[in-house]
Amino acid sequence: MNTWKNPILLIAGIGVSYLGNWIYLIALNISILNLTGSAAAVAGLYMIRPIAVLITNTWSGSIIDRVNKRKLMIAIDVIRGCFVFLIPFISSLPVIYVILFLINIAGSFFGPSSSVYITKLVPPEKRKRFNSVMSMTNSGAFLFGPAISGILIMYVGTELCIIINAITFFVCAFFIYLLPNVDEKDEKRSQSVSWKTLVNDWKVVSTFIKTAKYFMFVYILFQSAMLVGFAVDSQEVTFIKQHLQLSDRDYGLITSITGVGSLAGATVAAITTKKLQLRLFIGAGMLLTSVGYVMFYASFNFLTATLAFVFLGFFMAFANTGYATFFQNNVPVNIMGRFGSIAEMIQGTIQIGLTLILGLAAEWFSLQLVCLIFSIVGAIISTMLFFIIFIPSKASYFNEG
Secondary structure (H helix, E strand, O other), rough: HHHHHHHHHHHHHHHHHHHHHHHHHHHHHHHHHHHHHHHHHHHHHEEEEEHHHHHHOOOOOHHHOOOHHHHHHHHHHHHHHHHHHHHHHOOHHHHHHHHHHHHHHHHOOOHHHHHHHHHHOOHHHHHHHHHHHHHHHHHHHHHOOOOOOOHHHHHHHEEEEEEEHHHHHHHHHHHHHOOOOOOOOOOOOOOOOOOOHHHHHHHHHHHHHHHHHHHHHHHHHHHHHHHHHHHHHOHHHHHHHHHOOOOHHHHHHHHHHHHHHHHHHHHHHHHOOOOHHHHHHHHHHHHHHHHHHHHHHOOOOOOHHHHHHHHHHHHHHHHHHHHHHEEEEEEEOOHHHHHHHHHHHHHHHHHHHHHHHHHHHHOOOOOHHHHHHHHHHHHHHHHHHHHHHOOHHHHHHHHHO
C-alpha cells in the first residue's frame, strides 16, 4: 500500500481541482448564456483555451522538459487560483474573457507537466490502474460538481461557485507540494530557451513522429474523435435550453445524472483493469462514447437526453483511461513535455476551427442537425480507430508491463 501513497496524494489533489472546475464550468456557461442569449457567445468560451494553447505551446514544452515539474505545477495552480478569484468582481464580459485567457495561458503548462510527472511517479505496470482511479475521481467530480453548482446557483448565485474553484486550485497546489521530486538532479534547469533550442526541440519531436508511425496513427484518430466531441460540447447547454426547452435546473440535473454514468464507468474500468485489454479500453471506449454523442443530439426530451449522456459518460471513462495509459507507455518521458505541448498546439488550432464552424452553422441552420452531423463524423472516425487498434501485428504497442 505504501507504493500507492504518493499516487493517491496526487489523485486527491487533482481530484479537488476537478471538483472545483465542474462547479465553475456550469456557473460560467449559465452566466454567459443568460448575459448574451447567444450560442456563439457560449461557444466563444470553448475557444479561449485552444487560442491560449496555440500561443504558448510552441515553446512551453521546451520549458516543461527543462524545469522541475513539481514546482512548475504548484506555481501554475497558485496563479490560476489568483486569477479565478478575480472573476466575480469583474462585470465586463470582455475583461472576463481576458482573465479566462490568462488562466488558460497558465493552464496550458499543467497538462503536459502532469503527464510527465505521472509517468515518472507511477511505474508502467500500475499506470492503467492509476489512470482508471484518476478517471473515477474525475467522474466523481463530474457527478457532485454540477449538483453542488446547481444548489449554489439556486440559492447564492454564480459568484460563490467561481470563488470555490479558486480555492480548489490552492488546495491542489498544497497536495502537490507534499509529493516528492521525481526529476533527475542533472536536469538542465538552468539552460535558457532560445530560438535555436526551440528549433532543435521541434526536430527531436519530428524525429519521434517519423519513427512512431503506428502510434501517431492511433493518436491522430483518437484525438480527432475527441476534438469533434469537444466541438459539439460547446453547444450542449444551448441545445438543452433552447432546443429541448429545458430550464437551468434541468440542465444541472442532466449533468449530475450523467455523472452517475461516468462514475459507474470509471468504477467498472478500475475493477476490470487486469481483466480487459488496453485495446478494448481505447477502441470500444471511444467508439461507444461517439455513439453516445449521436444519441444525445438525436434526443427529443429530458429522458432521452439524460439516457444518452449516461451512456456517453460510462464509456468515456474507459476511453480516457486507455488513452492516457497508451500515451504514457509509448512516448519517451524525456520528450513527453515537448511532444504533448506541440500536439496540443495543433489540436488547439483544429478545435478553434471546428468550434467556430459549428457555432456559426448553428446560428444559420438547425442546431440539432448541425450537431448531429458532427457527432456522426466523430462516430465514423471512432469506428476506423477501433479496427486499426485490433490489427494483430500491432499488439505489442498495447503491452502494459
